[in-house]
Amino acid sequence: MAPNLDSYFSQVDNLSDHFIERLRQAVAIPSVSSEAARRPDVVRMGHFLADELTKLGASVELRELGPQPGTDLTLPPVVLARYGSDESKRTILVYGHYDVQPAEKSDGWETEPFELTVKEDGRMLGRGSTDDKGPVLGWLNAIEAHKVAGIDFPVNLLMCFEGMEEYGSEGLEDLINLEGKKYFADADAVCISDNYWLGTERPCLTYGLRGCNYYSVEVSGPGADLHSGVFGGTAQEPMTDLVRILGSLVDTDGKIQIAGISDQVAPITAEEDGLYDGIAFTMETLHESLGSKTTIFEDKKSTLMARWRYPSLSVHGIEGAFSAPGAKTVIPAKVIGKFSIRTVPNMEVDQTNAVVYKHVEEAFKKLGSKNTMKVYAQHTGKWWVASPNHWNFSAAAKATERVWGVKPDFTREGGSIPVTITFEEATGKNVLLLPMGSSTDGAHSINEKLDKRNYIEGIKLLGAYLHYVAEEAIV
Ligand SMILES: C[C@H](N)C(=O)N[C@@H](Cc1c[nH]cn1)C(=O)O
Ligand SMILES: [Zn+2]
Ligand SMILES: [Zn+2]
Numbered sequence: 480m481a482p483n484l485d486s487y488f489s490q491v492d493n494l495s496d497h498f499i500e501r502l503r504q505a506v507a508i509p510s511v512s513s514e515a516a517r518r519p520d521v522v523r524m525g526h527f528l529a530d531e532l533t534k535l536g537a538s539v540e541l542r543e544l545g546p547q548p549g550t551d552l553t554l555p556p557v558v559l560a561r562y563g564s565d566e567s568k569r570t571i572l573v574y575g576h577y578d579v580q581p582a583e584k585s586d587g588w589e590t591e592p593f594e595l596t597v598k599e600d601g602r603m604l605g606r607g608s609t610d611d612k613g614p615v616l617g618w619l620n621a622i623e624a625h626k627v628a629g630i631d632f633p634v635n636l637l638m639c640f641e642g643m644e645e646y647g648s649e650g651l652e653d654l655i656n657l658e659g660k661k662y663f664a665d666a667d668a669v670c671i672s673d674n675y676w677l678g679t680e681r682p683c684l685t686y687g688l689r690g691c692n693y694y695s696v697e698v699s700g701p702g703a704d705l706h707s708g709v710f711g712g713t714a715q716e717p718m719t720d721l722v723r724i725l726g727s728l729v730d731t732d733g734k735i736q737i738a739g740i741s742d743q744v745a746p747i748t749a750e751e752d753g754l755y756d757g758i759a760f761t762m763e764t765l766h767e768s769l770g771s772k773t774t775i776f777e778d779k780k781s782t783l784m785a786r787w788r789y790p791s792l793s794v795h796g797i798e799g800a801f802s803a804p805g806a807k808t809v810i811p812a813k814v815i816g817k818f819s820i821r822t823v824p825n826m827e828v829d830q831t832n833a834v835v836y837k838h839v840e841e842a843f844k845k846l847g848s849k850n851t852m853k854v855y856a857q858h859t860g861k862w863w864v865a866s867p868n869h870w871n872f873s874a875a876a877k878a879t880e881r882v883w884g885v886k887p888d889f890t891r892e893g894g895s896i897p898v899t900i901t902f903e904e905a906t907g908k909n910v911l912l913l914p915m916g917s918s919t920d921g922a923h924s925i926n927e928k929l930d931k932r933n934y935i936e937g938i939k940l941l942g943a944y945l946h947y948v949a950e951e952a953i954v
């Protein structure tokens with residue numbers, strides 16, 4: 480029988496301004512996990528969530544993870560919380576992250592990145608609005624709407640919110656493994672809301688993610704930065720070596736030039752080959768979210784395959800390089816190039832690392848440079864592909880149809896959530912990805928936003944999913 484959700488939905492609508500205010504408070508905390516100076520803000524954000532959850536009646540623990548390896552920083556706490564412990568109900572474990580990517584107004588934002596700005600057209604701009612503060616608060620808001628409306632909460636909710644996801648989830652894997660059969664022991668399934676629809680109109684349920692191995696290549700030579708007029712032409716320059724190494728990794732069409740990568744990729748099956756045509760995705764939507772027409776492929780199927788089932792290599796930046804406007808004539812003494820590889824079935828972290836190191840070392844050797852080069856993985860995270868044939872996905876599909884009036888697409892995702900597979904392995908339970916935001920949200924980019932419609936309907940969706948979970952038969 481379909482659950483009666485009308486009073487829950489009305490309550491979410493009644494509380495919508497309050498929920499937007501909660502998101503405003505969260506966005507105002509610049510919890511950037513990759514910047515040392517922002518670490519106190521990341522910790523503050525963890526405490527904000529813990530306080531909000533406590534006020535809602537959840538029992539909350541802030542779990543310390545100790546020092547961050549290779550730094551003098553302390554990792555931010557993991558927020559573990561439980562709402563309800565009724566043995567007659569199912570228990571759902573939800574995960575999200577409260578850290579965000581860096582953002583500066585000078586990057587090109589139309590508004591202050593850490594001030595939630597609600598536009599007339601419903602866009603709510605702010606760093607973390609869609610990735611992942613909006614969805615994390617979605618769970619809290621769902622609890623609150625039930626409380627205010629006096630509706631019995633349909634499941635026991637276990638929550639795990641971390642503050643290092645955008646930095647490879649440093650420290651969390653050990654905690655999940657430790658708690659798999661303790662704090663998380665009674666979880667019947669796992670739900671993560673931390674990705675996006677493929678377009679702007681059709682919701683999706685996601686059953687696969689790519690992994691992410693993030694590398695640094697350090698090249699050093701001179702003892703200090705040098706004057707290029709005095710030393711140019713007489714000293715071997717680290718930046719010259721580095722750009723040639725970085726330039727050897729991938730071509731203009733995204734083809735990875737590292738020998739041994741493509742051999743690790745699983746062959747396509749007939750079943751998979753037929754999956755792509757039915758997905759609601761157009762090149763026009765991609766152009767809209769890309770903000771240009773500079774795509775590698777012209778067709779939908781090749782594009783989806785490139786995003787979901789093939790690896791990609793992206794060059795992200797160079798630490799130590801001159802990057803400001805103007806014309807500084809410096810020779811940097813030491814530069815660190817950053818690149819990452821999104822990995823797919825059947826790539827193994829160690830094998831991928833081995834061929835990457837071999838390629839970079841050979842590329843450097845070919846240069847015949849007297850400089851020194853070091854290549855290493857900053858963090859690694861495995862890909863994940865699950866079965867969507869499970870009551871967890873059926874419940875989410877019914878909830879999606881109820882809230883959005885359409886059946887969801889079943890998709891894989893090009894991004895990475897490093898601990899997804901850890902949750903699956905540590906709990907032995909099915910994991911579902913249930914996104915709130917859409918393809919045009921610009922996660923990690925300037926002008927990140929969450930549409931008000933997706934936030935409010937998304938809160939309804941998360942609550943409705945829990946009601947359908949309570950009713951779904953075990954398969
Ligand atoms: C999909 C998720 N919202 C996300 O943005 N994940 C990050 C995580 C990450 C960072 N380094 C390695 N993984 C991503 O996909 O970049
Ligand atoms: Zn995220
Ligand atoms: Zn992210």
